Amino acid sequence: xxxxxxxxxxxxxxxxxxxxxxxxxxxxxxxxxxxxxxxxxxxxxxxxxxxxxxxxxxxxxxxxxxxxxxxxxxxxxxxxxxxxxxxxxxxxxxxxxxxxxxxxxxxxxxxxxxxxxxxxxxxxxxxxxxxxxxxxxxxxxxxxxxxxxxxxxxxxxxxxxxxxxxxxxxxxxxxxxxxxxxxxxxxxxxxxxxxxxxxxxxxxxxxxxxxxxxxxxxxxxxxxxxxxxxxxxxxxxxxxxxxxxxxxxxxxxxxxxxxxxxxxxxxxxxxxxxxxxxxxxxxxxxxxxxxxxxxxxxxxxx
Amino acid sequence: xxxxxxxxxxxxxxxxxxxxxxxxxxxxxxxxxxxxxxxxxxxxxxxxxxxxxxxxxxxxxxxxxxxxxxxxxxxxxxxxxxxxxxxxxxxxxxxxxxxxxxxxxxxxxxxxxxxxxxxxxxxxxxxxxxxxxxxxxxxxxxxxxxxxxxxxxxxxxxxxxxxxxxxxxxxxxxxxxxxxxxxxxxxxxxxxxxxxxxxxxxxxxxxxxxxxxxxxxxxxxxxxxxxxxxxxxxxxxxxxxxxxxxxxxxxxxxxxxxxxxxxxxxxxxxxxxxxxxxxxxxxxxxxxxxxxxxxxxxxxxxxxxxxxxxxxxxxxxxxxxxxxxxxxxxxxxxxxxxxxxxxxxxxxxxxxxxxxxxxxxxxxxxxxxxxxxxxxxxxxxxxxxxxxxxxxxxxxxxxxxxxxxxxxxxxxxxxxxxxxx
Numbered sequence: 047x048x049x050x051x052x053x054x055x056x057x058x059x060x061x062x063x064x065x066x067x068x069x070x071x072x073x074x075x076x077x078x079x080x081x082x083x084x085x086x087x088x089x090x091x092x093x094x095x096x097x098x099x100x101x102x103x104x105x106x107x108x109x110x111x112x113x114x115x116x117x118x119x120x121x122x123x124x125x126x127x128x129x130x131x132x133x134x135x136x137x138x139x140x141x142x143x144x145x146x147x148x149x150x151x152x153x154x155x156x157x158x159x160x161x162x163x164x165x166x167x168x169x170x171x172x173x174x175x176x177x178x179x180x181x182x183x184x185x186x187x188x189x190x191x192x193x194x195x196x197x198x199x200x201x202x203x204x205x206x207x208x209x210x211x212x213x214x215x216x217x218x219x220x221x222x223x224x225x226x227x228x229x230x231x232x233x234x235x236x237x238x239x240x241x242x243x244x245x246x247x248x249x250x251x252x253x254x255x256x257x258x259x260x261x262x263x264x265x266x267x268x269x270x271x272x273x274x275x276x277x278x279x280x281x282x283x284x285x286x287x288x289x290x291x292x293x294x295x296x297x298x299x300x301x302x303x304x305x306x307x308x309x310x311x312x313x314x315x316x317x318x319x320x321x322x323x324x325x326x327x328x329x330x331x332x333x334x335x336x337x338x339x340x341x342x343x344x345x346x347x348x
Numbered sequence: 349x350x351x352x353x354x355x356x357x358x359x360x361x362x363x364x365x366x367x368x369x370x371x372x373x374x375x376x377x378x379x380x381x382x383x384x385x386x387x388x389x390x391x392x393x394x395x396x397x398x399x400x401x402x403x404x405x406x407x408x409x410x411x412x413x414x415x416x417x418x419x420x421x422x423x424x425x426x427x428x429x430x431x432x433x434x435x436x437x438x439x440x441x442x443x444x445x446x447x448x449x450x451x452x453x454x455x456x457x458x459x460x461x462x463x464x465x466x467x468x469x470x471x472x473x474x475x476x477x478x479x480x481x482x483x484x485x486x487x488x489x490x491x492x493x494x495x496x497x498x499x500x501x502x503x504x505x506x507x508x509x510x511x512x513x514x515x516x517x518x519x520x521x522x523x524x525x526x527x528x529x530x531x532x533x534x535x536x537x538x539x540x541x542x543x544x545x546x547x548x549x550x551x552x553x554x555x556x557x558x559x560x561x562x563x564x565x566x567x568x569x570x571x572x573x574x575x576x577x578x579x580x581x582x583x584x585x586x587x588x589x590x591x592x593x594x595x596x597x598x599x600x601x602x603x604x605x606x607x608x609x610x611x612x613x614x615x616x617x618x619x620x621x622x623x624x625x626x627x628x629x630x631x632x633x634x635x636x637x638x639x640x641x642x643x644x645x646x647x648x649x650x651x652x653x654x655x656x657x658x659x660x661x662x663x664x665x666x667x668x669x670x671x672x673x674x675x676x677x678x679x680x681x682x683x684x685x686x687x688x689x690x691x692x693x694x695x696x697x698x699x700x701x702x703x704x705x706x707x708x709x710x711x712x713x714x715x716x717x718x719x720x721x722x723x724x725x726x727x728x729x730x731x732x733x734x735x736x737x738x739x740x741x742x743x744x745x746x747x748x749x750x751x752x753x754x755x756x757x758x759x760x761x762x763x764x765x766x767x768x769x
Contacts, residue, residue, distance in 0.1 A: 094424050094451045183607055184599030206543070206602025208748055293735075294544060295601045296743030311421045313732030314447070 080327070087320035093310070097317065104321035114322065117300040120212060121281060124301065127216030128223055128280035129273055135220070136227025136272070137265070139163065141257050143228075144235045145243065160232060164225035171222070175289025178218045179205065182290075205291050208298035215299050218286050223279075227272050234268035235261065270341045274334060281330045302326050375407045377669050378433035382414040388628045388691025388706070389497060389655075396682045400673060407669070420444070427453040432661035435670035438493060440477045440657050441724075442484055443731040448659075449492040450484030455660040457491045460671040466494060469678050469695045473717055477654050477724075485570065493657025496677045498692040498713040499624045500643070500652025500722075501550045507638040509536075509618040517642045521558065524645060528595040531618055539590070540617035541600040542608035543745050548600070549737040550651055551621045553726035555583035557649040560723065565649055571729045571769055575762040577755040584744055584751035591745055601742045623652075624709055627690045631705050643712060649723030650716050654694065730765040733758075 087104055089097035108114055148156040166174060181187045182204040189201040204214045238260070246256050262269070284303035287293060293300040293308070302322055310319035379397070383389035401409050412433070419426070420439060426432055427448050438445050448454055457478075461467050467475075474495065481489035503524075505517070513531065518524035531538035541547050556579035560568075567573045590596050600608065605622065612620035613633050621644065630639060643650055658677070660670045676682060683696035687706030692713050701707040716722060727734035740757055743749035749757070 092447070094428050094448070094453070179604070182602070184597070184602045185607065185611070203599045203602040203746075206599060206742065207746055208743075292544065292738070294739050294742050295746055296739050296748055308732065308735060312735060314443070 083320045083323055083327075086317055087324045089317045089320075091316040092314040093316050100317060104318045107318060108321055108325065113297055113300060113305060114302070116297055117302045117305050120299060120301050121283075123212055124216065124219065124283055125277065125280045127219045128283060129276040131220050132223035132227045132276065133269065133272060135224050136231055137262065137269075138257070139224065140228050140231035140235060141253075141261050144232055145256075146253070160229065163228050166222045167225045171285040172289050174218065174222065175286060178214075179290055182214050206295055208295055211291055211295060211298045215286055215290055218290060219283065222286070223276060226276070230268050230272050231265060234265045238264045266344070270337075270344075274337055274341075277337065278330055278334060281326065281333070375666070376410060377404070377407050377666055378410045378412070379435050379673065380412045380414050380419075380433045381437035382416045382419055383437065383656075384628075385413065386628060386632070387625065388686055388689040391628070391689045392682055392686040392691060393677060395685060396673075396676050400676055404669070407666075424448050424451070424453070427661050430663060432663055434664045434666045435658055435660050435673055437656050438659040440486075440493065440495065440653065440655070441728045442480070442486055443728065445477075445493055445657055445659060446480040446484030446486055447731075448484075449480045449490075450482060453662050454492045455662055455664060455667055455670075457494065457660065457671070460667075460674075461491050464671055464675045466675070466678065470494075471717075473720055473722070474654050474694055476722075478657065487570070493659040494674050494678070495654035495657050496674070496683070496694060497655040497686060498652070498694050498717065499655050500650055500692070500713060500716055501554055501621065501623045502641040502643050502650075502712070504612060504620045504622065504626065504630065504639060504641050506612070506615060506618045507640050509615070509637070513618075517640075518645060520645045521555075525595075528590070528619075529593070532594050537594060537597050537617060538619050539596045540608040540611035540620040541596050541745075542603045542605035543600045543742045544603060544738065545605035545608075546734075546738075547605050547608055547620070547622045548741040548745065549726055549734070550623065552580070552583050552587060552737070552741055553651045553723075554621065554644045554646070555586050556580050556726070557651060557723045558644070558646045559583075560649050562648075565723050569724050569729055571766050574766055575759045577759050580758065581751055581755045584754045587741075587744060588747075588751055591747070596745070598746060601746045624692045624713075627692070627705055627709060631690045631703075641708070641712070643716070646721075648719060648721050650721050651725060652713070652716055652722050653724045654722070655692070730762055733761065733765075736761050 086097060088099065088101060090100045090103070091097035143156045143159055147159065179186075183189075184203045184206060186204075188204065192198060192201040202210050204210050242260050242264075243256055246260060251259065282303050283301055284307065287299055287301050287304050288307070291299045293304045303326070306319045306322045306326070308319075309315045309322070381389075381393060383393065385391075385394065397409065397411060401407075410433075414436075416439070419436075423438065423444065424447065428451075432453075438448070445454075475491065477486050477495065478491045478493050479489050480486055480492055509531075510517070510527075513534065515527045515530055516523070518527055528538040539551075541551065557565075559579040559582050564576060564579060567576070587596070591598060608617075608620060609622070609626060609629070611617040613630060615637055658670075658674045660667050664670055678695060680695075680697060680700070683693045684700045687693040687696045687701040687710050688703040690703055690705045690709070692709040693701070693706065694713070696706075696710055698707060698710060701710060727737055730736070736758060740749065740754055744751070744754045
């Protein structure tokens with residue numbers, strides 16, 4: 047053992063070589079742009095030419111920018127549609143597919159549904175967005191069906207009315223996210239000892255009881271991972287908003303990433319866009335840290 | 349490590365050697381545009397490019413189809429890199445062509461204007477948007493780009509539906525309203541509109557321009573004074589009135605331009621206000637009825653301009669070939685070709701045009717251009733104003749903003765840009 051470890055130590059320098067590609071990638075794609083972005087947030091810059099130092103001007107503007115605060119409120123709503131709801135639906139669906147559908151109709155049917163629910167993750171968001179745009183348009187499929195069923199009263203201008211637009215975007219996001227949660231949870235389920243379920247069943251536990259007493263606690267690690275990744279995704283959501291509503295109507299679906307994009311590419315206030323991105327990054331890091339702390343404490347008590 | 353780095357050096361050196369010999373053997377000419385392949389410009393330019401290729405067998409011509417969005421989002425960064433082509437189509441205006449010319453990213457075309465005789469083909473009005481000063485403001489300074497076509501916003505209308513209802517093409521706003529009212533009484537929503545996209549703000553501006561004089565247009569487009577909101581207030585009040593009377597559907601806030609255009613091309617809506625970039629599409633998709641276009645009644649100014657510019661990046665390796673290309677697209681042959689493909693030719697002889705759509709468009713453009721009535725687009729003066737107008741006019745259409753609030757909010761953004769230019 048000791049000899050093997052000694053050999054490892056002498057070879058350690060050689061192992062660093064393998065870290066180089068990853069480190070270079072991290073440096074070029076993550077660290078350097080991050081630092082550059084941080085400095086740009088203190089400047090006024092049009093994207094070309096030389097940036098001009100502006101101190102805290104961009105951050106002062108941010109504090110009084112209604113659009114920015116509106117976008118933060120939408121982010122809180124989108125945490126529900128990106129994280130909370132997909133995790134809940136994902137859990138129930140995964141449990142259903144795993145111990146009910148598979149038992150009743152066999153492995154193939156279960157796999158078919160798993161693949162089906164995962165499909166939105168594979169589809170390019172732009173394609174999905176165009177399709178959802180057609181479905182939700184005032185002259186789209188949803189309203190045509192509602193009207194033909196005599197339910198014309200419920201038909202709304204889904205993506206063009208500020209009251210509904212954020213929910214329309216949320217619906218598309220839930221549809222995209224459920225598959226991701228489902229697949230991770232199903233992978234986790236296959237690791238749980240089936241005898242636990244058998245024992246619970248013998249003791250007379252119902253399906254929901256088994257879900258909450260066995261599945262949820264045993265899946266805790268997977269749930270943590272999924273919640274963390276989707277939470278980060280919720281904080282930086284961009285594509286569904288971009289393709290479906292472009293932040294409208296009248297900024298009713300604006301999110302921070304879209305605001306960053308807007309200022310970077312169209313108003314050419316690159317410094318201001320950088321400031322929004324910095325706030326977004328800090329918020330993500332803080333939330334992720336709190337969450338990871340919470341998770342490690344939780345695991346320590348187990 | 350050392351052997352590895354030596355290997356890398358050798359590999360890099362041999363790569364460089366290979367590419368430089370390749371360059372010496374064959375001259376390459378890179379050209380980009382973003383007009384859709386089925387648009388009139390796309391069709392005419394593709395034919396012109398074939399002729400260009402056959403004239404220069406020794407040159408490898410690389411054409412790349414871009415999208416408007418691509419160049420809108422990252423055009424300045426591409427021009428600032430060594431990836432820039434020899435000639436490309438670029439969006440005209442202060443925030444785009446003006447900005448990159450002021451940053452020294454384009455080749456000055458002053459000499460070519462006389463050498464290639466472009467000043468004899470284009471009148472001074474056609475060159476207004478070719479010139480940008482050292483701050484990137486259009487109207488004066490060097491020539492940085494050349495436009496070879498025109499565009500304007502007008503009202504497309506369904507001639508069959510007008511005839512059936514016994515209505516005439518309006519020559520005043522009041523007549524226009526009367527036509528819309530007649531359709532509404534028959535249970536038809538007269539005006540198709542995609543408020544998420546451009547047609548909302550183009551209708552808004554078309555109405556505002558009916559109350560605009562020379563000073564207002566010059567101040568507005570030149571960012572010369574804080575916004576005088578009166579024309580916009582009139583336009584906003586009119587639109588709110590029209591939505592209330594049912595001339596425009598409230599649902600338009602959930603529609604994009606293609607959705608609204610579909611209402612027109614499928615014969616459901618008799619009118620649709622949009623730009624001449626629809627001509628190619630309408631000519632090829634509308635089979636069931638006769639259609640035409642009328643200019644929105646206005647004392648002088650219409651929403652419209654000369655088209656996008658051919659620009660030559662600073663680092664272009666073949667500026668002479670680029671100039672030759674521009675001359676080719678301006679030549680009578682390809683101007684007529686453009687008009688016959690349904691485009692708005694800037695310098696075609698009307699007698700040679702056989703396509704009625706292109707013939708009419710060239711005539712209307714000349715009519716607006718001759719009275720100096722090109723009022724340009726409402727989003728030009730302020731970078732990012734396009735999105736501001738889109739967001740705010742949806743507020744107006746869905747009733748969450750009053751006309752006064754609407755004007756206040758767009759004025760705030762305008763005045764902010766005006767004070768900080």
